Amino acid sequence: MARDLVKRLIELALVLVIVSMGTFALVDLMPSDPAVVVLGEGHTAAEYAAQRHSMGLDDALPVRYGHWVGDALTGDLGKSFIPPNSDVGGRVAAALPVSAELAVLALLMALVVAIPLAMWSAYRAGGVVDRAVGAVTFGVLSVPSFLAGMLFIALFAQRLGWFPRLEWSRIGDGLGGNLYHAFLPALTIALMEAATFTRVLRGDLITTLQEDFILSAKAKGMTPLHVLFHDALRPSSLSLVTLMGISLGRLIGSTVIVEYLFALPGMGTLIIGAADQGDVPMVQGAVLVIALIYVLVNAVIDLSYGRLDPRIRRAHV
Amino acid sequence: MSDVPLAAPRTAPRWRGPALALAGLAVLGLSVTVLAGHGWTQAALVVAGLAGAYTGLNAAGRALFGDAFDLMFWLCAAWLAVLVVAAVAAPVLPLGEHQDIVKTLDTPGMAVPDLSTAHPLGTNNFGLDLLARVVYGARSSLVVSLGAVVIGMVVGGAAGIAAGYFRRGADATVGVLTNSLLAVPPLILLIALGTVLEPNLRNIAVALSLLAIPGMVRMARASTMAFARREFVVAAEAMGASRWRVMTRELLPNVVLPLASYGMVMVSVLIVAEASLSFLGLGVQPPAPSWGNMIAEGQENDAFTKYPHIVLVPGVTLFLTVFAFNLIGEKARKRWDPRRANL
Numbered sequence: 001m002a003r004d005l006v007k008r009l010i011e012l013a014l015v016l017v018i019v020s021m022g023t024f025a026l027v028d029l030m031p032s033d034p035a036v037v038v039l040g041e042g043h044t045a046a047e048y049a050a051q052r053h054s055m056g057l058d059d060a061l062p063v064r065y066g067h068w069v070g071d072a073l074t075g076d077l078g079k080s081f082i083p084p085n086s087d088v089g090g091r092v093a094a095a096l097p098v099s100a101e102l103a104v105l106a107l108l109m110a111l112v113v114a115i116p117l118a119m120w121s122a123y124r125a126g127g128v129v130d131r132a133v134g135a136v137t138f139g140v141l142s143v144p145s146f147l148a149g150m151l152f153i154a155l156f157a158q159r160l161g162w163f164p165r166l167e168w169s170r171i172g173d174g175l176g177g178n179l180y181h182a183f184l185p186a187l188t189i190a191l192m193e194a195a196t197f198t199r200v201l202r203g204d205l206i207t208t209l210q211e212d213f214i215l216s217a218k219a220k221g222m223t224p225l226h227v228l229f230h231d232a233l234r235p236s237s238l239s240l241v242t243l244m245g246i247s248l249g250r251l252i253g254s255t256v257i258v259e260y261l262f263a264l265p266g267m268g269t270l271i272i273g274a275a276d277q278g279d280v281p282m283v284q285g286a287v288l289v290i291a292l293i294y295v296l297v298n299a300v301i302d303l304s305y306g307r308l309d310p311r312i313r314r315a316h317v
Numbered sequence: 318m319s320d321v322p323l324a325a326p327r328t329a330p331r332w333r334g335p336a337l338a339l340a341g342l343a344v345l346g347l348s349v350t351v352l353a354g355h356g357w358t359q360a361a362l363v364v365a366g367l368a369g370a371y372t373g374l375n376a377a378g379r380a381l382f383g384d385a386f387d388l389m390f391w392l393c394a395a396w397l398a399v400l401v402v403a404a405v406a407a408p409v410l411p412l413g414e415h416q417d418i419v420k421t422l423d424t425p426g427m428a429v430p431d432l433s434t435a436h437p438l439g440t441n442n443f444g445l446d447l448l449a450r451v452v453y454g455a456r457s458s459l460v461v462s463l464g465a466v467v468i469g470m471v472v473g474g475a476a477g478i479a480a481g482y483f484r485r486g487a488d489a490t491v492g493v494l495t496n497s498l499l500a501v502p503p504l505i506l507l508i509a510l511g512t513v514l515e516p517n518l519r520n521i522a523v524a525l526s527l528l529a530i531p532g533m534v535r536m537a538r539a540s541t542m543a544f545a546r547r548e549f550v551v552a553a554e555a556m557g558a559s560r561w562r563v564m565t566r567e568l569l570p571n572v573v574l575p576l577a578s579y580g581m582v583m584v585s586v587l588i589v590a591e592a593s594l595s596f597l598g599l600g601v602q603p604p605a606p607s608w609g610n611m612i613a614e615g616q617e618n619d620a621f622t623k624y625p626h627i628v629l630v631p632g633v634t635l636f637l638t639v640f641a642f643n644l645i646g647e648k649a650r651k652r653w654d655p656r657r658a659n660l
Contacts, residue, residue: 011493018497029513138647142640144589146596147612147632154621154628253504257593261616271505272597275512283512291501 012299019291020072023284024065027057030280037278038081077285082277088285091270096289098168098266103255105182106189107244113190114197119228121198122205130202137195145254149188149261156184168264185262189254193247200243204236211235245301252290334376341369390648393641400638404455413446415453416604427624439626441614443604447630450606454631455638457518457607462587464522466580469529474576476530477537478564482545491538495531503528507590511599521600525590529583536579540572578649585642592635608635 027034035051056064071078077088117137121130157165163184169177208214209232217231259268267286274282345366348359375388403410413436414420424444428436438447480491501509510524544550550567558566594600595609603610608631615621615628 011496014493015497015500018493019500022497022501023509026509026513029510031513031515138643139640142585142636142643144592144635144639146593146609147628147635150612150615150621150628150632154625158619158622249499249502252502253593256504256508257597260597271508272599275508275597275599278512280512283509287501287505287509290505294502295500 338373473533481541
């Protein structure tokens with residue numbers, strides 16, 4: 001167990017080093033000279049050379065990587081290429097809570113919708129509700145989140161006027177207003193997750209509902225709701241945890257694109273705006289932070305199902 | 318949908334299916350011609366006609382080919398066939414102008430779809446023909462995503478077979494590299510590459526292939542490990558076959574099939590990824606058409622609310638294509654992987 005954990009941690013560290021190297025290499029993949037991007041056109045060669053020197057681009061690659069990682073470890077992610085050359089770390093720190101809130105809200109919405117739907121479908125498998133839910137969720141899985149977002153904006157925000165658009169209200173300015181502004185984007189993100197969760201949980205519950213302990217619970221005269229929530233959901237929750245790990249990457253992707261669509265001040269708007277302008281340090285900082293969070297959350301999920309189900313702890317080497 | 322158990326046997330007469338299908342098609346035909354421009358009435362009748370035609374054709378198909386007949390599957394296959402043929406034949410098809418704004422100076426912009434005009438699916442802001450743009454968009458979408466799948470299969474397959482056959486150091490190295498690719502969420506990886514790479518079709522395909530490679534590696538590695546212990550591989554080794562020969566002649570033919578079926582599933586993911594990237598302005602650059610950047614046109618000046626077809630034409634095309642790939646992929650997976658049948 002301990003050896004396994006150490007092995008995992010070493011691999012985790014290696015992965016993070018490789019990811020940071022890849023992120024760092026983005027500057028060298030740039031087709032244009034970073035000094036030209038920062039200063040703009042029409043300066044003398046000497047000025048560009050001086051700029052390159054001040055950005056530390058003269059040093060050898062390993063030296064530059066060392067500086068960059070060292071700075072990043074102390075929380076300094078560098079300065080943006082684009083005026084007003086703001087501090088990358090500060091911008092990321094301001095944007096991260098918005099994205100995190102949206103993602104968590106979307107995950108909760110997805111679970112609230114998916115668990116009852118999956119239970120109903122599994123309990124009456126093959127019935128009208130099951131078939132309708134199956135068809136709708138399959139269709140939803142084929143709607144990219146940016147398309148769903150555009151439809152929602154046109155319908156709920158513009159035609160019906162139920163929700164605001166292109167506005168955001170921070171949690172600090174009151175929870176109600178914040179949730180009101182977050183609802184439609186979170187719903188857009190939740191749509192696809194809810195469809196996936198429903199389908200997987202339904203399949204899992206159908207298998208669980210055939211177990212002997214379900215039969216015995218029913219024979220004891222437990223109500224269907226008690227059987228579903230108390231007896232069937234717990235063994236199926238493991239696959240839900242696994243699934244959350246698998247869909248986390250897509251969740252982050254949808255959050256990024258939906259933020260851009262709704263113009264919310266989160267990581268998505270930050271990174272896409274920076275990508276459009278060729279602001280490499282901003283992109284590097286954002287990618288590094290997102291990758292770090294993603295890898296760590298996945299590692300926690302990985303370790304947690306050893307806790308949830310002792311059988312995996314031994315089988316999973 | 319496709320995992321619905323078979324319905325109870327019907328005792329309806331045989332002519333009912335075709336009759337319903339004909340009636341549905343008639344309603345559909347009437348609604349798009351006579352009732353053109355009637356808004357909600359037309360839309361409702363289109364839906365009713367489609368539903369009637371679908372139910373009728375499904376019943377007719379079941380009567381003819383037995384209960385296993387799945388109309389949706391054949392519709393999806395037909396849609397993909399039409400799409401591929403149109404994309405391949407685009408230069409010789411009698412389509413309107415898809416990209417050159419100068420040629421469409423005298424064409425009305427934002428024309429509403431009308432099957433009786435020269436622009437059956439309408440035109441965009443610059444008077445470019447939406448049907449032509451959708452077809453040329455299919456071209457770039459398919460080229461990019463199929464290209465990415467092929468790159469992924471070659472690179473990922475080779476790395477996976479090597480890792481699964483040699484194990485030890487090779488396996489560990491490939492494993493860490495694969496995990497590193499997986500450590501950045503897919504869209505974030507694409508945005509990062511989109512920041513620095515020139516947005517042409519080749520670069521987009523290479524960037525997308527990075528999303529396909531990890532899955533290909535794992536799949537190839539797993540099947541290689543399963544096959545490496547089988548008798549025919551042991552026999553080949555005992556007869557003195559070189560490692561290269563074992564990998565290319567014995568393992569590769571067995572590994573290719575699961576890789577290809579995974580590639581089929583990956584295509585729809587990659588089409589969505591390409592569309593997202595182009596939607597964000599980091600993929601195919603306008604005026605060259607791509608479904609993603611066509612949908613993005615709807616964001617300018619509230620074009621979507623005023624002219625819904627600007628978004629709906631590429632949006633519905635994208636939806637149908639992804640849906641078709643998903644449905645066929647799901648069916649293929651159920652066919653070849655009974656373990657996950659109830660998912």
